[in-house]
Amino acid sequence: MRMKGNGSMSPVPLLEIRNLHVRLEDEPSVEILKGIDLKIMPGEVHSIMGPNGSGKSTLAQVLAGKEDYEIVEGQILFKGQDLSDLGPDERANSGIFLAFQYPVEIPGVSAMQFLKAAVNAKRAFEGQGELDAGALLRHFRAKALQINVPFEMLKRNVNEGFSGGEKKRFEIFQMAVLDSVLGILDESDSGLDIDALRIVSEGVNSMRDGTRSFLLITHYQRLLNYIVPDRVHVLIGGRIVKSGGKDLALELEEHGYAPFGVNESAVASA
Amino acid sequence: MTSTEEVARLSHERREYKYGFVTDIEQEFASPGLDEGTVRFISAKKQEPEWLLEWRLKALRKWQEMTEPTWVFLPYGHPPIDYQAISYYAAPKQAPKSLEEVDPKILETYEKLGIPLSETRALLGIEGGPETPAEARRAVAVDAVFDSVSVKTTFQEELKKAGVIFCSMSEAVREHPELVRQYLGSVVPYSDNFFATLNSAVFSDGSFVYVPKGVKCPMELSTYFRINARNTGQFERTLIVADEGAEVSYLEGCTAPVRDEHQLHAAVVELVAMKGAYIKYSTIQNWYPGDETGKGGIYNFVTKRGICKGDDSRISWTQVETGSAITWKYPSVVLQGDRSKGEFYSVALTNLRQQADTGTKMIHIGRDTKSTIVSKGISAGEGQNTYRGLVQMNKGAHRAHNYTQCDSILIGDKCGAHTFPYVDIRNPTATAEHEASTTKIAEDQLFYCTARGISEEDAVSLLVNGFCKQVFSELPMEFAVEANKLLAVSLEGSVG
Ligand SMILES: Nc1ncnc2c1ncn2[C@@H]1O[C@H](COP(=O)(O)OP(=O)(O)OP(=O)(O)O)[C@@H](O)[C@H]1O
Numbered sequence: 019m020r021m022k023g024n025g026s027m028s029p030v031p032l033l034e035i036r037n038l039h040v041r042l043e044d045e046p047s048v049e050i051l052k053g054i055d056l057k058i059m060p061g062e063v064h065s066i067m068g069p070n071g072s073g074k075s076t077l078a079q080v081l082a083g084k085e086d087y088e089i090v091e092g093q094i095l096f097k098g099q100d101l102s103d104l105g106p107d108e109r110a111n112s113g114i115f116l117a118f119q120y121p122v123e124i125p126g127v128s129a130m131q132f133l134k135a136a137v138n139a140k141r142a143f144e145g146q147g148e149l150d151a152g153a154l155l156r157h158f159r160a161k162a163l164q165i166n167v168p169f170e171m172l173k174r175n176v177n178e179g180f181s182g183g184e185k186k187r188f189e190i191f192q193m194a195v196l197d198s199v200l201g202i203l204d205e206s207d208s209g210l211d212i213d214a215l216r217i218v219s220e221g222v223n224s225m226r227d228g229t230r231s232f233l234l235i236t237h238y239q240r241l242l243n244y245i246v247p248d249r250v251h252v253l254i255g256g257r258i259v260k261s262g263g264k265d266l267a268l269e270l271e272e273h274g275y276a277p278f279g280v281n282e283s284a285v286a287s288a
Numbered sequence: 289m290t291s292t293e294e295v296a297r298l299s300h301e302r303r304e305y306k307y308g309f310v311t312d313i314e315q316e317f318a319s320p321g322l323d324e325g326t327v328r329f330i331s332a333k334k335q336e337p338e339w340l341l342e343w344r345l346k347a348l349r350k351w352q353e354m355t356e357p358t359w360v361f362l363p364y365g366h367p368p369i370d371y372q373a374i375s376y377y378a379a380p381k382q383a384p385k386s387l388e389e390v391d392p393k394i395l396e397t398y399e400k401l402g403i404p405l406s407e408t409r410a411l412l413g414i415e416g417g418p419e420t421p422a423e424a425r426r427a428v429a430v431d432a433v434f435d436s437v438s439v440k441t442t443f444q445e446e447l448k449k450a451g452v453i454f455c456s457m458s459e460a461v462r463e464h465p466e467l468v469r470q471y472l473g474s475v476v477p478y479s480d481n482f483f484a485t486l487n488s489a490v491f492s493d494g495s496f497v498y499v500p501k502g503v504k505c506p507m508e509l510s511t512y513f514r515i516n517a518r519n520t521g522q523f524e525r526t527l528i529v530a531d532e533g534a535e536v537s538y539l540e541g542c543t544a545p546v547r548d549e550h551q552l553h554a555a556v557v558e559l560v561a562m563k564g565a566y567i568k569y570s571t572i573q574n575w576y577p578g579d580e581t582g583k584g585g586i587y588n589f590v591t592k593r594g595i596c597k598g599d600d601s602r603i604s605w606t607q608v609e610t611g612s613a614i615t616w617k618y619p620s621v622v623l624q625g626d627r628s629k630g631e632f633y634s635v636a637l638t639n640l641r642q643q644a645d646t647g648t649k650m651i652h653i654g655r656d657t658k659s660t661i662v663s664k665g666i667s668a669g670e671g672q673n674t675y676r677g678l679v680q681m682n683k684g685a686h687r688a689h690n691y692t693q694c695d696s697i698l699i700g701d702k703c704g705a706h707t708f709p710y711v712d713i714r715n716p717t718a719t720a721e722h723e724a725s726t727t728k729i730a731e732d733q734l735f736y737c738t739a740r741g742i743s744e745e746d747a748v749s750l751l752v753n754g755f756c757k758q759v760f761s762e763l764p765m766e767f768a769v770e771a772n773k774l775l776a777v778s779l780e781g782s783v784g
């Protein structure tokens with residue numbers, strides 16, 4: 019799987035999106051993504067910003083393998099491999115993690131039980147045997163410390179009764195537990211209090227090691243003060259209309275999306 | 289074992305009903321058909337006293353006037369059962385006295401089923417996952433019923449020291465006739481219903497438990513029912529009496545070989561709880577369900593009822609029903625004593641072309657009686673799942689209370705879930721609460737799981753296990769682990 023590109027010296031991007039067009043499976047007339055190009059090298063942090071309804075979560079979910087969307091055109095390469103034939107579970111086990119904008123509650127299933135299934139699925143995928151209960155617990159405890167979430171969270175049912183902020187923190191914790199190489203964080207900063215934002219950011223930063231990459235979807239420049247991005251992209255109407263360095267986020271914060279021809283009332287109704 | 293081998297083994301295990309083998313031993317049969325001669329034959333085989341033979345014959349005469357119930361909701365129906373084509377008695381030729389005398393092939397059978405008949409402190413039918421804490425590895429006493437007879441009851445001596453009687457019904461008739469005579473048919477009379485009446489005429493064996501005053505039974509008791517012989521029915525009868533202040537937890541498991549023709553299982557279970565007594569009765573029913581076209585499988589027509597006879601007594605039924613072609617079963621509680629409690633926790637899963645019509649009856653007679661009903665129905669494949677329940681509060685049931693929660697989950701679009709709740713309140717101070725829901729496996733929940741690397745199939749079984757948690761948490765630890773695994777296996781092939 020981990021092949022270097024044809025002996026050439028240029029390193030393989032961790033994620034490469036080429037001219038991606040996506041529409042709704044049930045409503046083929048609606049094209050949500052209209053030709054996205056994006057290249058993330060190992061170790062890089064990219065950020066996507068854009069108005070409500072511009073297609074950010076759609077992009078995130080398509081990367082994770084959600085089936086409601088149909089890829090009409092274009093390609094997604096992960097470590098140089100086309101992802102189109104891989105189901106969401108195989109993508110996750112290959113190292114892609116999506117921190118959901120709206121994490122889902124799973125009644126009756128404890129976080130512990132859930133993560134045990136996830137960890138062992140990944141190990142099976144890698145040809146390893148299951149972790150025994152002791153080793154699992156040690157792993158969970160270590161990650162809980164690293165990401166700074168209370169271990170007690172693991173005894174509760176997945177996201178059931180979690181506050182908005184707890185849900186977001188639990189997502190980051192899962193990412194750490196699964197040791198993913200590509201973290202796609204869909205508004206993980208929304209709804210976090212000031213301390214939680216710092217804690218979550220520190221958690222993400224603690225995972226940065228020069229090989230792991232992150233795609234941060236956010237509405238707020240504030241997050242990017244904590245996790246400093248290499249590139250910032252502006253997604254509007256299903257297209258990346260501008261890319262730049264971290265200063266682009268400051269520009270957006272100041273002027274909004276109006277300079278890109280976005281009419282405020284139109285955005286509100288999107 | 290490498291993980292690929294492990295995966296291959298697991299997927300093989302999953303695709304097959306792994307208890308579907310046949311044990312090849314010499315057996316003695318009653319010739320097919322049912323008349324007075326058959327009943328006399330069975331009674332004579334067991335050297336029963338005259339009163340019991342008379343009781344059986346009364347039942348037979350009653351049964352001959354009865355017709356099979358037609359109110360059961362079975363969308364696929366079933367071919368008529370020819371009661372004259374069934375053999376009503378099958379027993380291994382050698383009747384064993386001690387473990388050494390049990391036919392090694394039978395021992396092997398129970399070994400394969402994971403049921404230890406030697407008195408090692410092993411678990412019942414479980415390989416023991418990491419979830420099982422060491423303290424849960426208590427000894428379990430087993431009564432093993434093979435077709436029509438009990439082949440072995442373990443830990444009898446140890447139980448005797450505590451004053452607990454745990455033996456086969458045949459042995460109880462011989463050794464404790466006064467107790468059997470007093471309670472047999474006292475909860476489910478011989479004339480109760482078509483299948484119970486049939487059972488009363490021809491019942492062959494089963495388990496008997498008596499826990500004396502004030503005794504908390506020191507270990508889990510269990511009966512493991514195995515149908516082996518072709519063309520025979522299994523008609524066992526279980527009677528559990530907990531005297532004043534006594535407590536007992538009893539487990540029951542069932543499997544049968546894979547066969548193309550249907551086989552009939554018509555059991556009766558009676559529970560009697562005296563003042564302050566507590567009986568917890570758990571079932572994991574995994575009879576052969578038939579194939580995806582509805583061929584073969586067990587007809588499981590069972591009458592289970594308990595009476596909370598004394599004040600402050602409590603009876604709790606927990607069932608996990610995953611097998612059988614047809615299940616027809618309503619474990620019920622008659623709440624006679626004041627402040628007595630009745631509970632029914634049920635998971636019923638129908639996959640393939642299985643049909644289940646199951647639920648409970650809670651009959652409130654005493655004051656301040658309470659009942660709780662939690663039913664979780666899972667329908668997959670072309671399975672049809674029906675909850676049928678009756679809550680009845682009689683005139684004298686002052687301040688009686690019932691809580692019913694009835695949830696169904698559908699996997700796929702060829703299956704069905706149906707509920708028939710009946711409530712009959714005749715006392716103005718009595719109250720009943722009812723909650724019900726029917727859901728599909730939610731796409732967003734599935735995606736959330738698969739996006740974490742969990743396969744779709746494992747995700748479904750994880751979600752369904754979550755759905756059933758309320759019921760599984762009522763099971764003794766050993767069975768809870770088993771139930772989780774069984775559910776995963778029974779859901780095999782229901783997605784994708
Ligand atoms: N499954 C779906 N069914 C119907 N419409 C959809 C679906 N998924 C996305 N859309 C539509 O596609 C557009 C993009 O949605 P998306 O969720 O990707 O926006 P977003 O950029 O994440 O917005 P926000 O900032 O509000 O989270 C919206 O108009 C949305 O209504």
Ligand SMILES: [Mg+2]
Nearest residue numbers: 074075076119
């Ligand atoms: Mg979004």
